Amino acid sequence: MNTKESIxxxxxxxxxxxxxxxxxxxxxxxxxxxxxxxxxxxxxxxDSYIKSIPIVLDGLIKVMREDEDGNEILLYYLQDLxxxxxxxxxxxxxxxxxxxxxxxxxxxxxxxxxxxxxxxxTKYREWRGFVVDTSSSKFESLLDAVDTIAFKKMDERLxxxxxxxxxxLDSSVLNITHQEIANELSTxxxxxxxxxxxxxxxxxxxLHRNKIEML
DNA sequence: ACATTAATTGTGT
DNA sequence: ACACAATTAATGT
Numbered sequence: 294m295n296t297k298e299s300i301x302x303x304x305x306x307x308x309x310x311x312x313x314x315x316x317x318x319x320x321x322x323x324x325x326x327x328x329x330x331x332x333x334x335x336x337x338x339x340d341s342y343i344k345s346i347p348i349v350l351d352g353l354i355k356v357m358r359e360d361e362d363g364n365e366i367l368l369y370y371l372q373d374l375x376x377x378x379x380x381x382x383x384x385x386x387x388x389x390x391x392x393x394x395x396x397x398x399x400x401x402x403x404x405x406x407x408x409x410x411x412x413x414x415t416k417y418r419e420w421r422g423f424v425v426d427t428s429s430s431k432f433e434s435l436l437d438a439v440d441t442i443a444f445k446k447m448d449e450r451l452x453x454x455x456x457x458x459x460x461x462l463d464s465s466v467l468n469i470t471h472q473e474i475a476n477e478l479s480t481x482x483x484x485x486x487x488x489x490x491x492x493x494x495x496x497x498x499x500l501h502r503n504k505i506e507m508l
Numbered sequence: 509a510c511a512t513t514a515a516t517t518g519t520g521t
Numbered sequence: 522a523c524a525c526a527a528t529t530a531a532t533g534t
Binding site: 373483501502 | 522523528529530
């Protein structure tokens with residue numbers, strides 16, 4: 294994590310969208326660290342100790358599972374004013390991260406040091422609510438991911454992946470290679486290439502080098 | 509503008 | 522899954 298900076302004033306109105314309690318907002322402004330991260334920055338490594346919980350202000354972060362030989366699989370995304378359930382649950386028992394988190398696009402976020410967790414949970418209702426809400430929402434995302442991986446065929450997973458990503462990035466053009474998609478869906482590049490070709494023949498998408506256009 | 513190289517994509521087994 | 526061919530983009534001269 295490079296570029297740590299003092300929190301710009303522009304963050305305050307964002308936090309006020311999330312919390313009504315001005316004391317809480319003020320305390321976050323005081324205690325949190327602010328980061329502007331470029332694309333493809335690893336925020337959390339597997340087995341790293343979680344020392345702060347992130348709140349995404351702007352951008353997109355993907356959360357992945359990774360095994361010992363580096364095989365990855367996409368779990369869910371963090372966007373807008375959301376946080377990561379994994380960090381929250383790790384924070385409770387000062388544990389290691391079981392997931393890897395990486396920025397998908399240039400991202401602005403703040404990190405709240407975990408030592409404030411207990412204190413804030415009792416002091417601010419809204420903080421407790423925030424923690425509960427993000428935990429349950431990310432748990433549901435996780436169940437969706439499990440369903441998809443367990444029950445859906447690869448062609449459906451691919452289409453869902455493309456549509457989801459297009460929506461999250463708010464763009465009908467995705468700059469991505471077949472290999473990168475294969476990594477995220479945990480399959481081989483050839484499979485993705487062939488399925489993409491099928492989708493193109495069906496008129497769902499248009500293929501270019503390093504680029505997929507949604508139709 | 510052209511040649512070279514590297515990366516990405518396509519295809520058969 | 523592997524091997525290799527074909528194509529495209531990037532880079533140097």
